[in-house]
Amino acid sequence: MTETRLRVYDDTRALFHLPEGVIYLDGNSLGALPLGVAEKVDRVIRREWGDELIRAWNTAGWYVQPRNVGNRIARLIGAEADTVMMGDTLSLKAYQALAAALDINPERKVVLSDTGNFPTDLYMAEGLIATLGRGHELRLLAPEAVEAALSDEIAVLYLTEVDYRTGRRHDMAKLTAKAHALDIVTVWDLAHSAGALPVDLAGVGADFAAGCTYKYLNGGPGAPAFLYVAPRHANRARAALSGWMGHAKPFAFDLGYVPAGGVERMRVGTPPVLAMAALEASLDIWDRVELSEVRARSLNLGDLLIAEVERRCPQLRLVTPRAHEMRGSQVSFAFAGGYAAMQALIARGVIGDFRAPDIMRFGLTPLYIGEDEVMKAAEIIEEVIVGEVWRRPEYQVVNAVT
């Protein structure tokens, strides 16, 4: 942590733009806008791109930006220095991680995941398996069944730590230890963990991890993803997407590919400099907060939302585990009219989201959400559900992006 510490919410709330009249409970999908972003991006555009032009790759540090930003993310996910690389999208970083993990266990053919994993992770695995053409199987089990299914048949355990729908959290330390005892390589998707709760990749001995930065980390739409490679694998891991910027000497323009040392090899092509500048402005806040404080506040907000909604709306069924250690930073309820109910909430300024078939999700982001907002949101949820406002025809119209 650098500079003076910021108190979560008390000092950080004023550092975000939130529209008047909105209670934003969707920071688990797209984080709110940090006020410093516009100025930072404007500076990079005018001074670096505008005035420095091509020289900025050196003079403004654009070339080393993916590694430098990776090192700032590292503190938030308990990673060692120089183990985290930024770039591309989470789908691509998950692909690279899984490809490298499968290479470590070439004799084994099963990738074990669960039915709570985010579809893109599974789709990317399907694509990779087809490309490899070596007869791998993607095996999906219920999240609760994963631990008992670990065996010496499994090549890679490929999981998202926090389930995007239910908010259920896997026990990363326990599953990693059990996997390693059976020589299984682990790949963790931290999309709903990074910035949501303390993660200790080095401590649990994780092999590979990837995540996005547009959710809890507030990097903005299309913000770059990150990829973690444990130091013990970093000089051997195969990049799979062997682009020129992951080459040992990109500016030698050799005709053959030679991977760079360490996690640098996981770079692919030109990094998204402007998008990463927005993320850097958000990290100026993250550098100064303690994740343990974020977590304590998030759990408190979650407990409050659960208690208030259950007291007011017996129609909603909690699907998020109550136990603190078993949940991430969102609270989800199942409700048959969930889609329409969420539209009615959004029309009243309470922005959460809906995941098929019937899940209403509420993300809790303590940097800019406090108890007063949660209490007010619960009142409006009661009005929509108990008052049956959600049944109105205007809330039944389905949008393209939900």
Ligand SMILES: Cc1ncc(COP(=O)(O)O)c(C=O)c1O
């Ligand atoms: C667990 C998880 N993985 C991956 C993604 C998406 O990946 P990408 O950033 O490539 O769209 C999401 C959300 O969109 C997610 O929740």
Ligand SMILES: Nc1c(O)cccc1C(=O)C[C@H](N)C(=O)O
């Ligand atoms: N990445 C998203 C997007 O580009 C559009 C709409 C939503 C998203 C999301 O991030 C969804 C999110 N991963 C989820 O948990 O459902």
